[in-house]
Amino acid sequence: MADDRFFEALYRAVGEAYDRVPWAALEPRPALIEWLDCDPPAPGAAALVVACGLGDDAEELARRGCAVDAFDYAPTAIAEARRRFPQSVVDYRVADLLDLPRAWDRRFARVVEVQTIQSIPPADHRAAVAAIAATVAPGGKLFVRAAMRGEHDPAPHRPWPLKWSELEWFVDEGLTLTDRLSAYDDGVFVHLEYTR
Secondary structure, eight states: OTTOOHHHHHHHHHTTOGGGSTTOOSSOOHHHHHHHHHSOOOTTOEEEEETOTTSHHHHHHHHTTOEEEEEESOHHHHHHHHHHOTTOOOEEEEOOGGGOOGGGTTOEEEEEEESOGGGSOGGGHHHHHHHHHHTEEEEEEEEEEEEBOOTTOOOOSSSOOBOHHHHTHHHHTTOEEEEEOOOOGGGTEEEEEEEO
């Protein structure tokens, strides 16, 4: 990911003080739970969690019977996820969103993307959307949580909230927007479902 050491440096600096990781909820996101409750995945469904951080969303999918792969760019985040969930069946690994394994192409029935695109520089947003979309299997579903900004509003520093035109790139990649889930976080974030 363009040699971005930001994430690894942050996870190393905080140690077990997880409250210092701005995006670490330490529990599955409520909108993700709602999404899974409304349309439960089939037992054994292949699932992928993009930039899984400390593992809470990945563990929720595994608890519901999915076969889960989860990756993060930061080795320390993956090590902490494994440490937090020592009995986990999730396949945690270090990977770069912009250079994912070819074996993941159109493999996953469920894909979860929570605030990843906005955390990387805007110049890489289109490539990130394409990489995430490429993992969704035919008939598969993608959950997206993203902070939003107006089409012409500036985003001078990380995180770089998304514009609606950027979310439309998922459609360009062959997905269909099929649901807008309940609003959380005072309307700052959107929660969307796309289907291939």
